[in-house]
């Protein structure tokens with residue numbers, strides 16, 4: 001398992017203070033806490049979440065990560081995600097671009113589909129390394145189910161705040177429908193550079209991301225700010241953020257913010273960095289457009305911003321496949337390939 005104690009995050013570098021949201025208060029439908037969550041999700045689109053009850057499941061996932069990355073590379077490569085825009089499987093370090101000039105990323109990760117974790121022992125989408133199979137029942141299933149419970153509750157809260165009919169957002173994220181929803185375990189091996197991007201600047205593709213990290217390196221580009229700011233990991237606190245799909249469905253009310261990963265700073269530099277995410281993404285068939293017919297609040301928001309296009313004409317599957325495919329360096333032709341991997345960041349500049 002990745003080390004449990006780490007050198008502390010340096011005191012002397014600026015960090016961005018995210019709002020800390022108490023999941024247990026949200027579960028009790030505490031109106032003040034819901035207002036704080038709403039503020040976080042609409043202004044920056046990032047917040048800390050405490051009392052979520054997923055720490056043990058997350059620790060087991062980190063153990064699975066370590067076991068998987070200890071397999072010979074040749075073995076991991078049998079499960080590589082490939083170049084056609086499928087996300088599930090193993091992604092080798094250097095397979096993706098981090099910017100328009102085609103610099104390679106430095107992370108490798110394993111993505112396991114929600115559909116496979118829930119269908120086990122049946123194979124729903126694809127097969128995985130033996131280490132993942134061995135932990136489907138004990139580790140992946142519980143982590144995926146817990147993450148789904150948390151993200152679905154957050155979707156219900158946003159649903160009400162957006163003035164949507166009960167169940168409208170959950171309808172777009174049906175557990176039974178195949179989707180791009182997945183668990184991802186990420187490893188960043190140290191390099192000699194302290195600034196090289198591990199994961200390039202991006203917005204997340206789906207609706208909600210539930211992130212666990214132990215070391216620094218995650219940075220956000222806060223609206224109106226000139227430079228990137230670190231988000232400091234706090235033990236027991238997950239980091240949650242809104243992705244492009246929810247930004248679009250909400251007519252831009254919920255913010256999908258740019259972020260990236262660089263090597264850990266200060267005394268943490270030189271350490272292997274592990275992180276873990278559960279991505280909730282809409283069902284494959286869901287068309288990504290603002291839900292204007294279902295909510296006057298969303299209709300109003302879209303009317304206020306005629307310069308932005310909240311009707312992509314794409315299904316979640318198409319949107320997702322396009323972005324994954326064009327990140328892959330094997331598919332790169334030039335800077336236009338990077339542009340083709342972009343999401344709402346191109347319309348969100350403020």
Ligand SMILES: O=C(O)CCC(=O)C(=O)O
Pocket residue numbers: 184186199204211213217218259260261275276277
């Ligand atoms: O590793 C992190 O802290 C963030 C990872 C991330 O942004 C992603 O996988 O989309």
Ligand SMILES: [Fe+2]
Pocket residue numbers: 202203204259
């Ligand atoms: Fe991300």
